Amino acid sequence: MKLLRRLAVVGTAAALTAGLLTAVSPGAVYAHGALMMPASRTYACYVDGLTPQGNIVNKNAGCIAAANVSGVSPLYNWFSVLRSDGAGRTRGFVPDGQLCSGGNSTFRGWDLARNDFPKASVRAGANIQFRYSNWAAHPGRFDLYVTRNGWNPTSPLTWNDLESSPFSSVTNPPQNGGVGTSNGHYYWNGNLPSGKSGHHIIYSVWTRSDSQETFYGCSDVTFS
Numbered sequence: 001m002k003l004l005r006r007l008a009v010v011g012t013a014a015a016l017t018a019g020l021l022t023a024v025s026p027g028a029v030y031a032h033g034a035l036m037m038p039a040s041r042t043y044a045c046y047v048d049g050l051t052p053q054g055n056i057v058n059k060n061a062g063c064i065a066a067a068n069v070s071g072v073s074p075l076y077n078w079f080s081v082l083r084s085d086g087a088g089r090t091r092g093f094v095p096d097g098q099l100c101s102g103g104n105s106t107f108r109g110w111d112l113a114r115n116d117f118p119k120a121s122v123r124a125g126a127n128i129q130f131r132y133s134n135w136a137a138h139p140g141r142f143d144l145y146v147t148r149n150g151w152n153p154t155s156p157l158t159w160n161d162l163e164s165s166p167f168s169s170v171t172n173p174p175q176n177g178g179v180g181t182s183n184g185h186y187y188w189n190g191n192l193p194s195g196k197s198g199h200h201i202i203y204s205v206w207t208r209s210d211s212q213e214t215f216y217g218c219s220d221v222t223f224s
Helices: 001-014 018-024 026-030 040-049 061-070 074-075 105-111
Strands: 035-037 121-122 127-135 139-146 168-171 185-191 197-206 214-223
Touching: 001 139, 040 061, 040 074, 040 105, 040 214, 074 105, 105 121, 127 139, 139 185, 168 185
Parallel strands: 121 214
Antiparallel strands: 035 127, 127 185, 139 168, 139 197, 197 214
């Protein structure tokens, strides 16, 4: 729960730096969202490193390693792990080992096979509220997958590492908070997978219904 508390604390600071995000990353208007609960790797690392001055200085070892590959600039666009030509495609489109970046080379640092990215503590089988940033709102479907039991977090993530069917799916869920802000989000309630323990990845796919853009992301969790 430490990460979740940190997310709540940083919410105000994140809102205050919204102008900075746009100034640093002009392409942000073309980016649209990522899981905030449980936090995607890019969002978790943004929160991990955000300072009161608005710059990013990561402390988490996994976030530092990712930034060593891709730099910290992508974290100002933590909501833009997307493929403009995705059209909802998954296996056979995004290469194995590149699932967390969706095959988007800007975010290749967050494909690193590590067990020390920030993790949200969750309970197997629990009903929780999922939250997905609505930085730019669009209609579409959200699908959440989870890694299979026995998955090795220090090996590159492949499609075979994910269970074949999503454990939670929703189309056009409601929204809360302002569009284009650091705390606005879609939300829906759903049950987490049962029979899970320890470190897993919840893998998200957001398929827009009004364009071919598709968003991908990895959220590290600890089932207890």
